[in-house]
Amino acid sequence: MIVAMDLNASPVPEEDDETFEGHIEEYSAPEERVETAVDIARREREERRRRLKRDRSDDRPMHASQPHVYDYQSYQTKTLKSYDKSRLPPGWLDCPAFGQEIAYIIPSKVPLSEAYNDSIPPGRRYSFKQVVHQQRVLGRKLGLVIDLTNTTRYYSTQDLKKDAIKHVKIQCKGRDSVPENSSVNQFVYEVLQFISRQQHSKKYIxxxxTHGHNRTGYMIVHYLMRTRxxxxxEAIKxxxxxxxxGIYKPDYIDALYTFYHERRPEMVVCPPTPEWKRSSDLDLNGEAVADDDDDGVPASPSHGPQESDVVMTNDDVLGDEIPWDQQDAFRRFCYQTLKLPVGARGITQFPGSHPVSLNRENLQLLRQRYYYATWKADGTRYMMLITMDGCYLIDRNFNFRRVQMRFPCKYTNEGLGERIHHFTLLDGEMIIDTLPESQKQERRxxxxDLMALNKxxxxxxxxxxRWMMLEKEVIEPRKYDRSLFRDFYRYDLEPFRVRRKNFWYLxxxxxxLKDFIPKLSHDADGLIFQGWDDPYVPRTHEGLLKWKYAELNSVDFLFEIGDDDRQLLFxxxxxxxxxxxGNRVEFKGGSDPSFYVGKxxxxxxxxxxxxxxxxxxxxDKSTPNxxxxxxxVMRSIKDNITEDFLLQEIEEIIxxxxxxxxxxxxxxxxAAAKANLARRR
Structure with a gap:
C-alpha cells in the first residue's frame, strides 16, 4: 500500500531556519551575544542599498531583494566569473546547514573552508570546524564524510584527518543529469561497509x-531502497x-521511479525550488540555475532509458559497474560457497561448472548414471548473485555488474518471512527471444541450477x-509477488525476464531435437545431458555432457598475427x-584478419x-579454451556422433x-505434484 503524501509542501519557514542556525552558533560561543542571521541580512541589505545608491553612477535597474534572504554579493571583493574559485555556491548562505539524521546519515550542504570567510559573515560560517562541533553538541560523532560535489575547491580534507574522519569523494555532476549508476553503487557500498565496521560505538556519516538536497537526496533514497x-x-518522503x-528536481524524482521499476503515484508532486535557491541565481526563465561546482567541465549527456528499437545482441554489456572491493568480497563468497581453494591465481578465475563434449567414450556415462536432457541454448553464460541490496550478473571473466531486479523469498503462513533473498547464488544463461509475430526481442x-540459498x-x-528448490524458492515467489504488486512494481520493466530452464528424461x-528446438524463438546448438543425482561440480565437470550439431562444434582461440603475417592460434x-x-582460420566475407588480433x-x-x-x-571471454x-572437442569431432547415432543409443539406454x-x-x-498444485488453486 502506498502511503499518501504531499511532496509539494513548502520549505521550513526561514524564520525557523535562522533561529536554528543562531541557536547552533550559540554553542560555539555561549558567553557572547551573537547577531542572528536575520539581523545580519537586514543590516547588510541596508548597507548595500546605501552603498549602491552612493557609488553607482548609472541608472541600471536593481533586482529587488527577497525578504529574509541574505545577499552575499556585498562580501565579494572582485568581479565574479562563471567558475571563480572564491565564489560562494548560489544560494549557499540561506540554505539550511543540515537535516535530521536518517539511519546514521546526516544530509548537509557543503562545508566551506576558512578561505571563504571574507565572503561569509561570522554568524553564517559553516566549515568542518563548525560541522564537527555542531554534531558533537547533538551527541553525534562523525566518522565518515561522503563528498558528492564535482570539485575540490570547497575545502581541504586535511581538517578531517585531524579528527580521524574518513573522507570519500564520489564526483557527481550537478548539471543536466542524475548521478551515474556506478556512483550510486559506490555510495551504497561505502555506507554499508562503514556501518558494518561499527561494532562498539556508532559513528555518523x-x-x-552543494546544497544537500538533490544529489544527496538521490543517493540516500537509493540507500534506503536497497537496505529497507x-x-x-516512502523513501522520497x-x-x-x-x-x-527534499529532492526538488523533477528529473531526479522521475529517475528514481524509473530505476526501481515503480509507477509514480499521481499524488507525488515535485516540491517547488526553495526560495533560498530561487533568490540567489535565476536563469532567463526565472528558474534556479544548476549547482555551480563543475569547474567548467561540460556535463555528460543524461542517461535515460535505452531506445526501444536498438537491436539486442549476446555481446551487449548488461548492468552497472560496482566497486572493486565489493566485487572481491563477492568473489570470495562464490569460492566459499563452491568450496574452492584459493589457487596461485587467487580468486580471479570463473568458478562455474562447464560441460565436456560428448564422445564415444563418455557416452557410456548415460548407461551408468541416470540422466535428464535439455536443449543447449546459444546465449551468454552468467551466474547470478542475489543480495538484499542488489542483483549481480557474473560473466565468464568473473566480473560482477549490478542489475535492478526483484527476488522476494517464498511466502509463509506467518507472513513474508525474510522477504528478500540475501546471498542466493544461481547459474544460468542469457538468451534473446525474437517473438515470431511481432519480431520484438526480449531478453530471458x-x-x-542453484548453488546457495540465503548464504x-x-x-x-x-x-x-536443487532444481526443484529453484522453482519453489526463487521462481514461484516472484510469480506470487507479481500477482500482489502488479499495481506497484512493474516486473515488465526489468532488464530481462526470468524462468527456470526445463529438463526432461531421456x-x-x-x-x-525434432519438435522443440525448431520452434524455439532463440538459437540453440545442441543438447545438454545432466546427471539427475549429481552434486554441483565447479569448473570442468566430466559428467556434464554437451552434444552439438557437427557444424557447430567449436573451440575458442586467441588470435594473433606473427611478424611474417602468419596466423597464430593460441x-x-x-x-x-x-x-x-600448423593451423589456419578463415574469416567470413573476406574480413581483414588484423581486425581480430588480440580477440x-x-x-x-x-x-x-x-x-x-x-x-x-x-x-564475454578474455582467455581462450x-x-x-x-x-x-577434437575427439568429439573425430567420433562424429550424429543425431541418428545419438537417438539410436538413447533408444537402447532407456x-x-x-x-x-x-x-x-x-x-x-x-502426477502427485500436479494434483497438489490443483488443490492449492
Whole structure:
C-alpha cells in the first residue's frame, strides 16, 4: 500500500531556519551575544542599498531583494566569473546547514573552508570546524564524510584527518543529469561497509553535495531502497521529512521511479525550488540555475532509458559497474560457497561448472548414471548473485555488474518471512527471444541450477533437489509477488525476464531435437545431458555432457598475427598461452584478419577444407579454451556422433532397468505434484 503524501509542501519557514542556525552558533560561543542571521541580512541589505545608491553612477535597474534572504554579493571583493574559485555556491548562505539524521546519515550542504570567510559573515560560517562541533553538541560523532560535489575547491580534507574522519569523494555532476549508476553503487557500498565496521560505538556519516538536497537526496533514497523494505514514494518522503523540502528536481524524482521499476503515484508532486535557491541565481526563465561546482567541465549527456528499437545482441554489456572491493568480497563468497581453494591465481578465475563434449567414450556415462536432457541454448553464460541490496550478473571473466531486479523469498503462513533473498547464488544463461509475430526481442535469463540459498551452500545436494528448490524458492515467489504488486512494481520493466530452464528424461530427446528446438524463438546448438543425482561440480565437470550439431562444434582461440603475417592460434595450458602449430582460420566475407588480433574467436572445424572457420568474437571471454578442452572437442569431432547415432543409443539406454524404474517413479512424482498444485488453486 502506498502511503499518501504531499511532496509539494513548502520549505521550513526561514524564520525557523535562522533561529536554528543562531541557536547552533550559540554553542560555539555561549558567553557572547551573537547577531542572528536575520539581523545580519537586514543590516547588510541596508548597507548595500546605501552603498549602491552612493557609488553607482548609472541608472541600471536593481533586482529587488527577497525578504529574509541574505545577499552575499556585498562580501565579494572582485568581479565574479562563471567558475571563480572564491565564489560562494548560489544560494549557499540561506540554505539550511543540515537535516535530521536518517539511519546514521546526516544530509548537509557543503562545508566551506576558512578561505571563504571574507565572503561569509561570522554568524553564517559553516566549515568542518563548525560541522564537527555542531554534531558533537547533538551527541553525534562523525566518522565518515561522503563528498558528492564535482570539485575540490570547497575545502581541504586535511581538517578531517585531524579528527580521524574518513573522507570519500564520489564526483557527481550537478548539471543536466542524475548521478551515474556506478556512483550510486559506490555510495551504497561505502555506507554499508562503514556501518558494518561499527561494532562498539556508532559513528555518523555526513553526506553533502552543494546544497544537500538533490544529489544527496538521490543517493540516500537509493540507500534506503536497497537496505529497507519500502517503496520509492516512502523513501522520497523519508528524505523530504529529514531535509525539507527534499529532492526538488523533477528529473531526479522521475529517475528514481524509473530505476526501481515503480509507477509514480499521481499524488507525488515535485516540491517547488526553495526560495533560498530561487533568490540567489535565476536563469532567463526565472528558474534556479544548476549547482555551480563543475569547474567548467561540460556535463555528460543524461542517461535515460535505452531506445526501444536498438537491436539486442549476446555481446551487449548488461548492468552497472560496482566497486572493486565489493566485487572481491563477492568473489570470495562464490569460492566459499563452491568450496574452492584459493589457487596461485587467487580468486580471479570463473568458478562455474562447464560441460565436456560428448564422445564415444563418455557416452557410456548415460548407461551408468541416470540422466535428464535439455536443449543447449546459444546465449551468454552468467551466474547470478542475489543480495538484499542488489542483483549481480557474473560473466565468464568473473566480473560482477549490478542489475535492478526483484527476488522476494517464498511466502509463509506467518507472513513474508525474510522477504528478500540475501546471498542466493544461481547459474544460468542469457538468451534473446525474437517473438515470431511481432519480431520484438526480449531478453530471458534461463536458470538451470542453484548453488546457495540465503548464504547456505547446497552444492552437495543432488541436482534434482536443487532444481526443484529453484522453482519453489526463487521462481514461484516472484510469480506470487507479481500477482500482489502488479499495481506497484512493474516486473515488465526489468532488464530481462526470468524462468527456470526445463529438463526432461531421456525418452523425450527425440522430441526435443525434432519438435522443440525448431520452434524455439532463440538459437540453440545442441543438447545438454545432466546427471539427475549429481552434486554441483565447479569448473570442468566430466559428467556434464554437451552434444552439438557437427557444424557447430567449436573451440575458442586467441588470435594473433606473427611478424611474417602468419596466423597464430593460441590456447591455454596451465594458465599460459600455447601456440597451436600448423593451423589456419578463415574469416567470413573476406574480413581483414588484423581486425581480430588480440580477440577471442569461436571457430568451427571445416573437415573438407581442413581449416578453422571463425564464427564470432567472444566478447564475454578474455582467455581462450584450455588445451584439454580443445582435445575433447577434437575427439568429439573425430567420433562424429550424429543425431541418428545419438537417438539410436538413447533408444537402447532407456530400456535398461535403471531407467525404466526411475522413469516410472518420476511419472508418479509429477502426477502427485500436479494434483497438489490443483488443490492449492
Amino acid at each position: 555526513l553526506v553533502h553535495c 523494505l519500502m517503496s520509492v514514494t 523519508t528524505f523530504a521529512e529529514a531535509r525539507p523540502p 535469463y534461463l536458470i538451470y 547456505e551452500s547446497v552444492i552437495e545436494r543432488p541436482f534434482y533437489e 525418452p523425450t530427446v527425440s522430441k526435443i 590456447l591455454y595450458e596451465r594458465g599460459k598461452k600455447k601456440l597451436l602449430e 577471442i574467436i569461436e571457430c568451427s572445424w571445416d573437415s573438407e577444407k581442413q581449416k578453422w572457420c571463425c564464427m564470432r568474437i567472444r566478447t 584450455d588445451i584439454n578442452t580443445y582435445k575433447k 530400456c535398461l532397468p535403471m531407467y525404466a524404474d526411475r522413469i516410472q517413479n518420476d511419472n508418479k512424482m509429477i
